[in-house]
Amino acid sequence: MTIRLLLVDDQQLVRAGLRMLCENADDLEVVGEASTGADAVRVAERTRPDVVLMDLRMPGMDGIRATATILASYPATRVLVLTTFDDDDHLYPALAAGAVGFLVKDASPADLLDGIRRAATGERTFSPDVLGRVVKSAVAAHSDRERLPPAPEMGLTARESEVLELISQGLSNTEIADRLHVGITTVKTHVTNLMSKTGATNRVRLAMLGLRGS
CATH class of the missing domain: 3.40.50.2300 (Response regulator)
Structure with missing residues (x-):
């Protein structure tokens, strides 16, 4: 294409x-x-x-x-x-x-x-x-840090926590897949689950959560 x-x-x-x-x-x-x-x-x-x-x-x-x-x-x-x-x-x-x-x-x-x-x-x-x-x-302009749940209380699996941390480091789905030695589809599934569990609507909000939990 x-x-x-x-x-x-x-x-x-x-x-x-x-x-x-x-x-x-x-x-x-x-x-x-x-x-x-x-x-x-x-x-x-x-x-x-x-x-x-x-x-x-x-x-x-x-x-x-x-x-x-x-x-x-x-x-x-x-x-x-x-x-x-x-x-x-x-x-x-x-x-x-x-x-x-x-x-x-x-x-x-x-x-x-x-x-x-x-x-x-x-x-x-x-x-x-x-x-x-x-x-x-985003934190400075919208005070999302006050509205988002504390990272430890989100009920994430160990692998989801790993993916969240890598998102907060700015890695793409492809880079995360390479780092964790999994398929890109698996990473996309983890990202979808993370958004569902956290209520985050985009990758920046996920990154904010990852930074809070680090």
Whole structure:
């Protein structure tokens, strides 16, 4: 399957580098570029990409509003945010707008391509350090630490506790499967069970619980 990709960044040099990297991958096709949020919305309407690589800080409509607007019309599209070290205030709002994950702009080419592929399948994708920052932002902004149950009282199995700890470290389902020497389907089942037992609605909330129990 070819993944149709839209690149959104206000810096032409960044977009050129991303295009060069992605076009060298046999399973990726760059179907459009945009330098502003408003442009991203228009190009997404025209090209219907599978994945959008979205910058957050842009003139006019920013990446958060663009993400929400695109997903309102095309909920099957996956938005993967490219972030810098000083974008912390934008991370949780972007997640709330529907982004499936965050990668740092200085990620290795292999990590970036892997993140795009995982996002295309619907898997949430986070650079480990970014996940920690998202969790901190969520705690500060929404006081979830007060509303979530203490980790020891959630009735988790030993293996579910292991999976929860690895989620809190920012590992993907594939990485967890490799670490625990189990199949990816098994990991997905554990994640589903964790969400059911904890009431967490996404991977960030699970990570928050894992950090509380550590």
